[in-house]
Protein backbone atom coordinates (compact mmCIF):
# COMPACT_ATOMS: atom_id res chain seq x y z
CA UNK A 96 0.00 0.00 0.00
CA UNK A 97 1.18 3.53 -0.81
CA UNK A 98 2.19 5.79 2.05
CA UNK A 99 -0.27 8.56 2.83
CA UNK A 100 0.65 12.02 1.55
CA UNK A 101 1.55 14.29 4.46
CA UNK A 102 -0.67 17.37 4.43
CA UNK A 103 -0.39 20.76 6.16
CA UNK A 104 -3.60 22.80 6.24
CA UNK A 105 -3.15 26.56 6.61
CA UNK A 106 -5.93 28.61 8.21
CA UNK A 107 -6.69 32.08 9.55
CA UNK A 108 -10.17 31.85 11.06
CA UNK A 109 -13.09 29.58 11.83
CA UNK A 110 -11.81 26.57 9.95
CA UNK A 111 -15.01 25.08 8.56
CA UNK A 112 -13.06 23.97 5.48
CA UNK A 113 -10.45 22.36 7.74
CA UNK A 114 -13.35 20.59 9.48
CA UNK A 115 -14.64 19.35 6.12
CA UNK A 116 -11.22 17.79 5.39
CA UNK A 117 -11.03 16.22 8.87
CA UNK A 118 -14.55 14.79 8.44
CA UNK A 119 -13.64 13.46 4.98
CA UNK A 120 -10.64 11.66 6.48
CA UNK A 121 -12.90 10.10 9.09
CA UNK A 122 -15.57 9.04 6.63
CA UNK A 123 -13.12 7.57 4.12
CA UNK A 124 -13.56 10.18 1.36
CA UNK A 125 -9.88 10.99 1.89
CA UNK A 126 -7.71 7.88 2.04
CA UNK A 127 -4.57 8.95 0.16
CA UNK A 128 -3.52 11.77 2.48
CA UNK A 129 -3.41 12.68 6.13
CA UNK A 130 -3.38 16.09 7.83
CA UNK A 131 -0.27 16.04 9.99
CA UNK A 132 -0.08 19.77 10.75
CA UNK A 133 -2.41 22.77 10.97
CA UNK A 134 -0.73 26.16 10.53
CA UNK A 135 -2.33 29.47 11.49
CA UNK A 136 -1.11 33.03 11.07
CA UNK A 137 -3.57 34.03 13.85
CA UNK A 138 -2.94 32.62 17.35
CA UNK A 139 -6.62 32.88 18.35
CA UNK A 140 -8.12 31.19 15.27
CA UNK A 141 -10.92 28.77 16.17
CA UNK A 142 -9.53 26.43 13.53
CA UNK A 143 -6.67 25.66 15.96
CA UNK A 144 -9.19 24.29 18.46
CA UNK A 145 -10.66 22.07 15.77
CA UNK A 146 -7.16 20.72 15.06
CA UNK A 147 -6.33 20.18 18.73
CA UNK A 148 -9.60 18.39 19.47
CA UNK A 149 -8.81 16.02 16.60
CA UNK A 150 -5.29 15.33 17.84
CA UNK A 151 -3.57 17.24 15.02
CA UNK A 152 -0.38 19.20 15.75
CA UNK A 153 -0.60 22.97 15.35
CA UNK A 154 1.92 25.66 14.51
CA UNK A 155 1.61 29.45 14.70
CA UNK A 156 3.25 31.09 11.76
CA UNK A 157 5.88 33.74 12.45
CA UNK A 158 8.17 34.28 9.47
CA UNK A 159 7.80 32.49 6.15
CA UNK A 160 11.41 31.29 6.42
CA UNK A 161 10.67 29.56 9.72
CA UNK A 162 7.49 28.07 8.28
CA UNK A 163 9.30 26.66 5.24
CA UNK A 164 11.77 25.01 7.60
CA UNK A 165 8.98 23.60 9.78
CA UNK A 166 7.11 22.19 6.78
CA UNK A 167 10.32 20.56 5.50
CA UNK A 168 11.09 19.11 8.96
CA UNK A 169 7.59 17.63 9.07
CA UNK A 170 7.99 16.12 5.60
CA UNK A 171 4.94 18.00 4.29
CA UNK A 172 4.14 17.05 0.69
CA UNK A 173 0.93 19.04 0.16
CA UNK A 174 -0.04 22.45 1.55
CA UNK A 175 -3.77 23.21 1.60
CA UNK A 176 -4.85 26.82 2.04
CA UNK A 177 -8.27 26.56 3.71
CA UNK A 178 -9.33 30.09 4.55
CA UNK A 179 -5.73 31.29 4.84
CA UNK A 180 -6.17 34.99 4.28
CA UNK A 181 -2.59 36.15 3.87
CA UNK A 182 -0.82 36.31 0.52
CA UNK A 183 2.27 34.12 0.38
CA UNK A 184 5.53 35.37 -1.11
CA UNK A 185 7.01 34.03 -4.36
CA UNK A 186 9.81 32.46 -2.26
CA UNK A 187 7.31 30.36 -0.31
CA UNK A 188 5.39 29.40 -3.45
CA UNK A 189 8.63 28.38 -5.19
CA UNK A 190 9.63 26.25 -2.18
CA UNK A 191 6.42 24.21 -2.62
CA UNK A 192 5.88 24.52 -6.36
CA UNK A 193 2.79 22.59 -7.52
CA UNK A 194 2.28 21.45 -3.94
CA UNK A 195 -0.03 24.24 -2.73
CA UNK A 196 -3.78 24.31 -3.37
CA UNK A 197 -6.34 26.92 -2.31
CA UNK A 198 -10.10 27.19 -1.98
CA UNK A 199 -11.67 30.45 -3.13
CA UNK A 200 -15.38 31.30 -2.64
CA UNK A 201 -16.25 32.41 -6.20
CA UNK A 202 -16.04 31.13 -9.74
CA UNK A 203 -12.54 32.32 -10.70
CA UNK A 204 -11.83 34.58 -12.67
CA UNK A 205 -14.76 36.48 -11.10
CA UNK A 206 -14.35 38.23 -7.74
CA UNK A 207 -10.82 37.10 -7.01
CA UNK A 208 -7.30 38.44 -6.62
CA UNK A 209 -5.84 40.81 -4.07
CA UNK A 210 -8.41 42.07 -1.54
CA UNK A 211 -11.02 39.44 -2.50
CA UNK A 212 -11.29 37.17 0.51
CA UNK A 213 -13.89 35.82 2.93
CA UNK A 214 -17.15 37.73 3.16
CA UNK A 215 -15.90 40.49 0.81
CA UNK A 216 -16.09 38.07 -2.09
CA UNK A 217 -19.81 37.55 -1.52
CA UNK A 218 -20.38 41.28 -1.05
CA UNK A 219 -18.72 41.82 -4.44
CA UNK A 220 -20.89 39.19 -6.12
CA UNK A 221 -24.11 40.66 -4.67
CA UNK A 222 -23.08 44.19 -5.53
CA UNK A 223 -22.36 43.18 -9.13
CA UNK A 224 -25.71 41.43 -9.36
CA UNK A 225 -24.56 38.08 -10.75
CA UNK A 226 -27.16 35.32 -10.49
CA UNK A 227 -24.67 32.48 -10.12
CA UNK A 228 -21.53 32.27 -8.04
CA UNK A 229 -19.68 29.29 -6.57
CA UNK A 230 -16.30 28.07 -5.40
CA UNK A 231 -12.99 27.14 -7.00
CA UNK A 232 -10.12 24.93 -5.90
CA UNK A 233 -6.88 25.77 -7.68
CA UNK A 234 -3.13 25.39 -7.54
CA UNK A 235 -1.34 28.39 -6.07
CA UNK A 236 1.19 30.26 -8.17
CA UNK A 237 2.67 33.76 -7.86
CA UNK A 238 -0.50 35.39 -9.23
CA UNK A 239 -3.15 35.71 -6.48
CA UNK A 240 -5.95 33.21 -7.39
CA UNK A 241 -4.23 32.73 -10.76
CA UNK A 242 -3.04 29.10 -10.68
CA UNK A 243 -4.49 26.17 -12.62
CA UNK A 244 -8.06 25.30 -11.69
CA UNK A 245 -8.70 21.85 -10.21
CA UNK A 246 -12.47 21.97 -9.47
CA UNK A 247 -15.29 24.48 -9.68
CA UNK A 248 -18.93 24.29 -8.66
CA UNK A 249 -21.69 26.81 -9.33
CA UNK A 250 -24.14 27.98 -6.64
CA UNK A 251 -27.31 29.98 -7.28
CA UNK A 252 -27.82 33.44 -5.84
CA UNK A 253 -31.37 33.93 -4.55
CA UNK A 254 -33.46 37.07 -4.06
CA UNK A 255 -32.85 38.62 -0.68
CA UNK A 256 -29.44 36.99 -0.14
CA UNK A 257 -27.15 38.76 2.31
CA UNK A 258 -23.37 38.19 2.14
CA UNK A 259 -23.66 35.94 5.20
CA UNK A 260 -26.51 33.84 3.77
CA UNK A 261 -24.70 33.49 0.46
CA UNK A 262 -21.41 32.58 2.15
CA UNK A 263 -23.14 29.77 4.03
CA UNK A 264 -24.79 28.41 0.86
CA UNK A 265 -21.50 28.51 -1.07
CA UNK A 266 -19.76 26.66 1.76
CA UNK A 267 -22.45 23.99 2.11
CA UNK A 268 -23.13 23.43 -1.60
CA UNK A 269 -19.60 23.86 -2.96
CA UNK A 270 -16.60 24.44 -0.69
CA UNK A 271 -17.05 21.60 1.80
CA UNK A 272 -17.57 19.15 -1.10
CA UNK A 273 -14.91 20.37 -3.54
CA UNK A 274 -12.02 20.83 -1.14
CA UNK A 275 -11.97 17.28 0.32
CA UNK A 276 -12.41 15.89 -3.21
CA UNK A 277 -9.42 17.90 -4.47
CA UNK A 278 -7.32 16.97 -1.42
CA UNK A 279 -7.94 13.28 -2.12
CA UNK A 280 -7.21 13.60 -5.83
CA UNK A 281 -4.00 15.58 -5.44
CA UNK A 282 -2.79 13.44 -2.51
CA UNK A 283 -3.30 10.32 -4.61
CA UNK A 284 -1.40 11.84 -7.54
CA UNK A 285 1.49 12.82 -5.25
CA UNK A 286 1.45 9.32 -3.72
CA UNK A 287 1.68 7.72 -7.17
CA UNK A 288 4.45 10.15 -8.17
CA UNK A 289 2.35 11.60 -10.97
CA UNK A 290 2.91 15.20 -9.93
Ligand code: GAR
Pocket residue numbers: 106107108109110111112113142177178179180198199200211212213216266270
Ligand atom coordinates in the same frame (compact mmCIF):
# COMPACT_ATOMS: atom_id res chain seq x y z
C1 GAR B 1 -13.90 30.34 3.04
O1 GAR B 1 -15.10 30.78 2.46
C2 GAR B 1 -12.79 30.33 2.02
O2 GAR B 1 -13.21 29.96 0.75
C3 GAR B 1 -12.36 31.78 2.04
O3 GAR B 1 -12.39 32.13 3.40
C4 GAR B 1 -13.40 31.35 4.08
C5 GAR B 1 -12.79 30.69 5.29
O4 GAR B 1 -13.74 30.00 6.05
N1 GAR B 1 -11.07 31.96 1.43
C6 GAR B 1 -10.74 33.02 0.70
O5 GAR B 1 -11.48 33.97 0.55
C7 GAR B 1 -9.35 32.98 0.08
N2 GAR B 1 -9.18 34.04 -0.86
P1 GAR B 1 -13.32 28.81 7.03
O6 GAR B 1 -12.20 29.34 7.95
O7 GAR B 1 -14.58 28.55 7.82
O8 GAR B 1 -12.88 27.63 6.22
